[in-house]
Amino acid sequence: MSSDRRKPFPFDEFEPRWQQRWESEKTFGSAGPGDPDFDGSKPKCFVLDMFPYPSGAGLHVGHPEGYTATDIIARAKRMQGHNVLHPMGWDAFGLPAEQYAIKTGQHPRITTDANIVNFRRQLKSLGFAYDWDREVNTTDPGYVRWTQWIFLQLYHSYFCEESRKARPVSDLEAKGWSRPQIDAVRLAFVHEAPVWWSPDLGTVLANEEVDEWKAKGHTVERRPLRQWMLRITKYADRLINDLDPLDWPEGIKLLQKNWIGKSEGAEVIFNVHGHPITVFTTRPDTLFGATYMVLAPEHPLVSSISSPEQLPAVSAYIQACASKSDMDRGDLNKDKSGVFTGAFAINPVNNEPIPVWIADYVMMGYGTGAIMAVPAHDDRDLAFATKFNLPILQVVQPPDNSDWQGFTDEGTAINSGFLDGLTTPAAKQHIISWLESNNLGRRRIQFKLRDWLFSRQRYWGEPFPIVWENGEHRAIPDSELPLLQPDLEDFKPTGDPRGPLIKATDWIRYSDSAQRETNTMPQWAGSCWYYLRYCDPHNSDRFISREAEAYWLGGNDKPGAVDLYVGGTEHAVLHLLYARFWHKVLFDLGHLSTPEPFQKLVNQGLILGEDGAKMSKSLGNVVNPDDVVRAYGADSLRLYEMFMGPLEQVKPWSMKGVEGVSRFLARVWRVAFTESPDGSWALNPKLSASAPPDKSLRRTVHETIRKVTDDIDKLSFNTAISQMMICTNAFTAADVVPVADLVSLLLCLNPFAPHLTEEIFAHLQAAFPDLPASQLALQPWPQFDPAALVVDEIEIVVQVNGKLRDKITVASAADPATIEAAALAAPRVIDAIAGGSIAKVIVVPKKLVNIVVK
């Protein structure tokens, strides 16, 4: 006895055997341009998983959910005649890997490699049809080289405002631009600004990452540092507009749009004792209602405009804000604070003086760091004005005459001079024209999106291919790529904002007068373009060959390159935004033929623990895929995860459910085999190659082919599996099973449960030599016969006033008049309409009759 539980079918024997065969025969290799077996006549299909972060914990059951879904699509598409690209790789740089290495005291190279070995073993044990020859690892020198090369593409480019595209900075050099002018417009640039610095992680973080690491218990503070930035804000418009033609969940599109945060409004220039101060507002129509102005405490003009009497209070307030951690600012959300500067601004529309305050509810990082406060029609301004007794002046009349105080929607302008009587949108247009013609302001579109903070003070990431000389940066030549990080015994963060690479003195020295940049790139760098590398993973001349790019990523008249991308929602605004940005830059520069990376995106839902709570070590409800494979087999795990419910839905785990699908697979097994008294399996005698056709069985089989084909297309795997269960139950109940029908089911089931179906089919091949010689996975997808679906008679439901009263059976070809007559003649219908008069009869062919009685 090898196990405490008797196996319902010998998966533990045949699953590893088939996995070895697929590997040694390279069954799922995909040939692209340049490869020997390439067949360019087949349509391509690029089916992509979000590659995992190889953590020390190994795979959890959430990984195989998305991976099984794409595996089913990839296998089915291959059987349907597509040339399928279905690869896997490792997102192996980054903070968690380095934190793990620090914790275990081992070099991140060692721990990362060990984790990858474990992940690869686990994925292979699930029988995924990956082309393992295309495996990529973001930490491989051959990969790092091209990550750095792409960075240099950004470094050597600027955003051309006329063409709205990235262009090489050499264009600007040709026009005679100076070096500082060019540095000021590069897509990759150096900037000194307040950034998010985490003292205990010893690095800065991107805006998008801050929450994640705070949630893990790390502290984050604001600190001015010189950093590498990527000018993603130039792409804000395109990143919003280009979402439209993508087949993404609307919720994810919205999340990105909100993150980019486009606001249309105006800049208005106020005069404050000779200093022009510009504010940004989305409601220029309320300018007459501005009763005070607020500057961010960090605003550069605060000290110069403050009156001598107010200066001590102002300085104290600025001091207090600076020491306030970000957390405190968030928590004290609604409780407004602020100080009067003693200065007055002149409202340009009516020359009224209004007091200028500073308050931390205005942030330096958004807009101009200054606002005009309209307390009557803005919640925050209202709270502030109420607290500090500032005047509140109505300038918008609500359409329904509701309370104007705190009314923030659109209405009609009042108390607004020349704007009076205009609707909010009309007033906006009018005032903007007025401001522009008087040089007092202009139309302005403002985004929430900030430029991407791209440098980290860490060891485990790609070094920047940059050297510094005489305070000026420059790129190292492509021939020096990849630039690998030096081998450091001690790679721990130092707390020095230059990062741990500062310790590698030999490595830093580039020449007598030039030193290397010591910052490294964030984890996102590698994941921004890995899908491109899969198309041509071993190319040492280019990041991807022109031919491979055109074939795998272009050519289907869609903006998105990858046909299907499946992964979790957690990347909605990080990876998915960054990758789109890089893709667009490479597209602009002529390296790619599509403007978008991912045509169709699907988010798999979270799998919860058996108790309905999120799986976590502390709750002890984590399910390890290895344990499930050991007890039930890979096919059962795959099938269960697809049978649980719709892919996108959040759903709880159930071991009983795994047992249920495992029982189903055992029933399929027993259609093919019967158990001999000695425990061995022999071919089921009810299988027949020459069975007389059984019409109802045949109909079930063809209905199954039809439904499974449709459902796979819709990614509706749970209902496809239901149908295959129905078909299997029909086989179990039948006295004779035609081999061809069983093979049809096996073909349908093969993408879901590849090991079991191949094993059964191999035995059928031995017994029935007429069957095709190849594996199921290499055979064409089954076609259903519409004739087999035709039935002679159908049941029609008869309703009276919408209530089910009787059922009648009619010939399937019966015309509506015949159906109506039969319905009216049904005995229980006659009873139901007795005493009333028939007002109307609705006949829905092949479905129902509804008799309306009065």
Next chain:
RNA sequence: GCCGGCAUGGCGAAAUGGUAAACGCAGCGGACUUAAAAUCCGCUGGCCCGCGAGGGUCUUGCGGGUUCGAGUCCCGCUGCCGGUACCA
């Protein structure tokens, strides 16, 4: 607060505006077995009527509406989950 998503049996769920609950889990009964497991067969939303076959009636979070007909479409709520937050 704002923006999304969801709400159907004891549980996971299914249902192009057309028989609500397919399929699976759990439960109940039966066959096989000395017995158990496994397997196979059958039953399984609530209430009411009937010894029974069967029949009636109610039921998709709540309240309205559109329609011959609504789980599905529209309006208004409630609850849960996710995202986001002083973004002017």
